[in-house]
Amino acid sequence: MTTVLTKDLADELARHTTHQSYGNLDGATVDAALDVLFDTLACALGGLFSPGVPQARAALTAWGDGKATIWGTGETAPAPFAAVANAGALHALDYDDTDDEVPLHAASVVLPALLADLEENRPDCRGHEFLTSLIVGLDGAMRVGRAGGPKGSRGWNYSVVSGGMGAALAIARLRDWSADQTVSLLGHQLAQTSGSLQSIIDGTLAKRFQPAVVAKDVLFGAALAGAGIDGPRNVFGGRAGFVNLYQDGTFHEDILLAGIERAGYLTELSLKPYPACRFTHAPIDVMLQIRSAGITPEKVEHITFETSGQAFNMTGRAYEPATANLVDAQFCIAYTTSVALHRGAVLIGDFAEQALRDPAVGGFAAERISVRATEAVDFLSMAPVTAHVQLRDGSAQTFVGTTVSGSPQSRLTAEQLKAKAADCFQHGGATVTVDEVWDAVRRLSRDAPVSELLELLARPSKGPVSP
Structure with missing residues (x-):
């Protein structure tokens, strides 16, 4: 049921954030956090040399060295700029997690901001505290996204709009802040939240840096809140608060608060089997x-x-074979499904420049695949998807996909996650192994120091892989 918000919810979010403990979390929630952490880091190491990412790293060097690791490079930067570099890399392949209910990419903002802040402020942090903070942040981003519902028709990018709120909660928990400080940080994030879908519509590389810039903004907001500079308090219910500004005045308060004491939404986060927009996944499956x-x-x-x-x-x-760019292909059912039919898989290399110009795949996508919307499917749904196939012998067949690979109903196995990571590591020239990262992530649940994982992330890559 949709309810008109009559009171602010920032205090409630802050209270649950500051009181959350590792021992209160369900085993399934911790397991889900380990999977998304491993998967997200794999995406980041895979996207290290994706178009725009090296150029962004070079541009950020003007701000000098710092204490936060730029993953896969052996370089460091001040936390806000390390977060930009790392978030840009992990989001570049469009291979990172998705909450299919919204949809949004939760970790693309939360994890880069959290790890950068940890290196500057809690370098001795151990696994349980880190995982608790990560879970609080991912769960918070999902709660805000689900409670508000997407406003794509108005042009908001929900990975950005709600992801920043989740990152603020994660950092407040990591710093062991009071509820008042947490509300202040949420207020600072409201004061600078933005995120337009136009970068996707225009097919520009800016899309991969939108979560990155928000991660940076959260860290700036944390610096202000930590210095005692207060942010807006009526974060959700204010006249120009989150609900009125982004949600047309309505909010599912019950969704925001349901089960918040256990931060359990994380088990419903999807991990992608294909490096493309999540809305292409069900058609690829079909x-x-x-x-x-x-x-x-x-x-x-x-x-x-x-x-x-x-x-x-x-x-x-x-799909325009002669002119389509990387983002066009990542957000195109015709191209991604043509790749699936021709090659039997959709991998990172299928979005390289020479792959985009393959006349067989591109021509088929342009001339023999079309997409149409149907009112028989809920407007925001990933599935079901129906494919009507007209064959050259005059016959026709229909195929239907009712679930989406990587969703809670069709989870990726450990073997599939490792295979995906292997593709990422090969593409990004990583010098760490899949098993090294897998084992380091798993040790966090046994309260190992986070520094062990960061040492692996600091290991320089071999450089971009030749096409």
Whole structure:
């Protein structure tokens, strides 16, 4: 039920954040946090040399060295700028986590801000405290996102809008702040929150840096709040607060508070099997069904995908083989499903420049795949997705996908997560191994020092892989 907010919720969020402890968390929640941590770091090491990311790192050097690690480089920077570099790398491949209910990428803001702040302010932090802070932040981002509901029609990027709130909660918990200090940080984040979807619509590299800039903003806000400079207190219910500004005056207060004492939403976070917009995943799953049925590109006259309205808005664009760029391809059902049919998988290398120009894949995407929205599917849903396949022999077949790979209903196994990480590490030239990072992440649940993991992240990459 949607309720009109009559009181501010920042104090309630802050109270639960400051009182959360590792011993209060369910085992399933901790396991989910370990998976998303491993997966997110793999994405970051994989995106280290993706277009725009090295250039951003070079631009940030003007602010000098610092205490925070720029992952995979052996370099350091002040925490806010290390967070920008790391968040840009991890979001570049569009391979990072998604809360399918909103949708949003929770870790893209929370983790880079949290680890950078840890290195500057709590370098001796151990696993349980770190994991508690990470869980509070990811859960908080999901709560704010789900309680508000997406406002994509107004152009808001919800990874940014709610992700910043989650990062603020994570840092407040890491610093062991009072509820009043936590509310102040949430207020500072409200004061600087923004996030337009235009970078996706225009297919620009700015998209991969939007969570990064918000991570930086949270750290600046934490510096102000830590110095006693107060932020707005009516964070959610104020006249220009979060609800009125971003949610048209309505908010699902019950969703925000349900089970908040255990921070359990994290078990519902999805991890991606394909390096593209989450709205392409169900169509890719269906196309792999089509391929498994023995249907090859040569047999196909035309394939029409029926999707939700939001899936069409985000990823229903036509593919232009001669001019499409990386972001165009990541947000295109036609291209990603053509890759799946032709190659039997969708991997990082499928978004390299030469892959985007493959005439067989690109031509098929442009000429033989179309996408249309259907009112039979809820506007915001990832699934179901239906593919109507018209074959050249005059026959037709229909395929339906009701779940999405990587979702809570179809989780990636440990083996699948490691295989994904191996693709990331190879693409980014990582010198750490999959098992080294996997084991270091798992040791955090046994309260190992976070510095052990950071030592691996500081190991320099071999450099970009030749195409």
